[in-house]
Amino acid sequence: LADVYLDNSATTRVWPEVLEVMAAVYRDQYGNPSSLHRRGVMAEKMLDTSRQELAGVVGCHPDELYFTSGGTEANNWAVFGLAGIRRPRGRRIIATAVEHPSVLAPLDVLAERGFEVIRVPVSERGELEASQLAVALTPDTVLVTIMAVNNEVGAVQDWEILLPLVRDRSPHAAVHVDAVQALAKLPLPSPGLVDTMSFSAHKLHGPQGVGALYVRKGTRILPLLFGGEQERKMRAGTENVAGVAGFALAARLCRERGQQLAPLLRELYQGLAGIPGFGLNGPVPGEGAPHILNVYFEGIPRGEVLVHALAERGVYASTGSACHSRRSRPSHVLSAMHRSGDALTGAVRFSLGAATTREEIQQAVAATAATVAELRLHSGKGSQRGTGGHGALRRDRPQGS
Ligand SMILES: Cc1ncc(COP(=O)(O)O)c(C=O)c1O
Numbered sequence: 001l002a003d004v005y006l007d008n009s010a011t012t013r014v015w016p017e018v019l020e021v022m023a024a025v026y027r028d029q030y031g032n033p034s035s036l037h038r039r040g041v042m043a044e045k046m047l048d049t050s051r052q053e054l055a056g057v058v059g060c061h062p063d064e065l066y067f068t069s070g071g072t073e074a075n076n077w078a079v080f081g082l083a084g085i086r087r088p089r090g091r092r093i094i095a096t097a098v099e100h101p102s103v104l105a106p107l108d109v110l111a112e113r114g115f116e117v118i119r120v121p122v123s124e125r126g127e128l129e130a131s132q133l134a135v136a137l138t139p140d141t142v143l144v145t146i147m148a149v150n151n152e153v154g155a156v157q158d159w160e161i162l163l164p165l166v167r168d169r170s171p172h173a174a175v176h177v178d179a180v181q182a183l184a185k186l187p188l189p190s191p192g193l194v195d196t197m198s199f200s201a202h203k204l205h206g207p208q209g210v211g212a213l214y215v216r217k218g219t220r221i222l223p224l225l226f227g228g229e230q231e232r233k234m235r236a237g238t239e240n241v242a243g244v245a246g247f248a249l250a251a252r253l254c255r256e257r258g259q260q261l262a263p264l265l266r267e268l269y270q271g272l273a274g275i276p277g278f279g280l281n282g283p284v285p286g287e288g289a290p291h292i293l294n295v296y297f298e299g300i301p302r303g304e305v306l307v308h309a310l311a312e313r314g315v316y317a318s319t320g321s322a323c324h325s326r327r328s329r330p331s332h333v334l335s336a337m338h339r340s341g342d343a344l345t346g347a348v349r350f351s352l353g354a355a356t357t358r359e360e361i362q363q364a365v366a367a368t369a370a371t372v373a374e375l376r377l378h379s380g381k382g383s384q385r386g387t388g389g390h391g392a393l394r395r396d397r398p399q400g401s
Helices: 016-028 038-058 071-089 101-112 130-136 159-169 240-274 303-312 332-336 358-380 384-388
Strands: 067-070 091-098 116-120 142-146 172-179 196-200 211-215 278-281 292-298 348-351
Touching: 016 240, 038 067, 038 196, 038 240, 067 071, 071 101, 071 142, 071 172, 071 196, 071 240, 091 101, 101 116, 101 172, 116 159, 130 159, 159 211, 240 278, 240 292, 240 358, 278 332, 303 348, 303 358
Parallel strands: 091 116, 091 142, 142 172, 172 196
Antiparallel strands: 067 211, 196 211, 278 292, 292 348
């Protein structure tokens, strides 16, 4: 049997069509968009077309998109750029406790620089509750950052309730949305109702190292990089023309082809729920993102052991946490969701891609059932610790996010 790749929240396989477009740019349209000659003009045209194509998926004006080196850069830029320009108005920043580290770490830096950073708790399903947000919002709040889809558990937000609340209680606050796991998979909050949104190409079958920041027309933000006129002087540096072309096409294809994700996720959920001791972290399929399922099994206390054992059977998943380091800290997301015991430390995330098939889901369910039974047998004999020593997987790297 072929390998089953269910780690698409970490990264995805690039579509063949996307590779082809990128190859064509490297081969034929390799000019620098700033050059005056024909090749430069062709590259510039490619950049413009890609910006329009991506704007069509986001639902914004092309001039509101700035290309970056990925989601991390876009999140860093939004946090530093929005807070920095609003500093004279106030120092209070509100974020959900379950943001991606590329939002949380910049907020830690801002806290060291004198901002008051409030991390708002989430519900047991990972969702931000209006009542929790309401008590945190103040008139001097300058930035509110809320992720659209949580990368560990797939929790989504109720924008229709949350955004008016922010506007009402914190009229001077900019709103940033990390939409890295949402683009082309779920409806985004209406551009215009938020100030910035971050995106990443490699989460939707585009290349790694490319992303974008949406900045609403009229929203003021500090520039990110200096030393060139690219990206309307906000993010200097020769553009990644091939990467951007691949990103735009991937986003469009993903939106067109991602319809089967939700039924497949439900099928995976139903299959895994048949395994004794099954537990779910996060929303049930249908109420969260269509591609992420975070589960655990009673009696399996270490998610990485299950991930390693599944990989031996050709099924690739990841532990729940995006920040499992060498020290293997428990996930900040699951901790914020008040998970404990096996649900906290034994969590495994399956994430689907636009190319995932029913057969793969069935294969993954069968492999998980067999693996869980086997691990329980081993742990009964007190040897579960030994199961994780497979050479095929790396243990010294943070888990893909
Ligand atoms: C929710 C979320 N935000 C931001 C990022 C960072 O994106 P990138 O890998 O493009 O830097 C990721 C993935 O790593 C993510 O899942």
